[in-house]
Amino acid sequence: MVTLKDIAKKCGVSVASVSKAINHMPGVGAQTAKKIRETAKSMGYLPNAAAQALKTNRTFIIGVLLEDDDSHGLLHQFFVSVLDSFKFKMEEQGYDLMLMNRTVGKRTISYLEHCRYSNMDGVFVACIDFSDPELLELADAGTPMVTIDHTYPGHPSVYSDNVDGIRKAVRYAHEKGHTRIAFISGAPAGVTNKRYEGYEGMLKELGIPVREEYYKVSRYRDVKLTKELTAELLTLPEPPTCILMPDDYAGLGGLAAIREAGLRVPEDISVIGFDGLEYMAHISPRLTTVYQDVKRIGEAAAELLLKRIDNKEKDTPAKSIKVPVSLIEGETVVPPQKS
Structure with missing residues (x-):
């Protein structure tokens, strides 16, 4: 040994x-430290x-809370990609990640109890009900914690520029000649509020009326509901010529509704997604979408949490990092057909 x-x-x-x-x-x-660690690794220490x-x-254990409304957090490619980037950065510093839950053996415990039971040094939180009382208890307990897309008092957070993301999408559609632009959002949440702010603000800035019937509320990653809401938009007396989807994955439902209505994308109706999921680049037509920089989001979350663990920013206000987004031009937006 x-x-x-x-x-x-x-x-x-x-x-x-x-x-x-x-x-x-x-x-x-x-x-010297780098040389020592590399030598230790090569010797099998x-x-x-x-x-x-x-x-x-320290235990060098980081808890991970990643669970959506359907308990399918690990199927959410956007957040899993963020987690992968976070994991890589934390592992560079010698940390291991542990998925958190509410059970230990046959005993039901709270998130805070699990954190203390496993002596976690910190917690990464994403894709979850941020109003959950147990999560609020964990945030109030003072354990170093970083969140994605939500901010708790006293804790750092990282989020995409959701306002600018939707503004970019609306502006791009308008540049292509669209004025009847609908938006299907995710469920009510901080992120959703920011995106609607971008949608409404950009329409007003462009002099386009904000039409109540053009705004629908779905859920993130909900293909079925997004399909139903898209179908509703298509049956309006004056249907939209471009639809912004809640996210790329949910947008698959929207694309299906358009096909089933006997319409074509983009010839009859244009579509814009949100996330920039890699696999969506391989569907035809290639989806135009707002890209979220998952690598940078994960890295920023790791950097903020490490500083909290090291007490380097103990007496300073918790930081919130806003990561820029970009628009990926695909093949699903063209000028609308003339009436």
């Missing part, structure tokens, strides 16, 4: 320096988790 003494001898440093480097503690230069926790007062 490889010991700290073996690594110290190989690197020509003290055992204390090896211990500090492996446990990501101050007192060792960045280059694995630290004892229990001993490491005693030395550092």
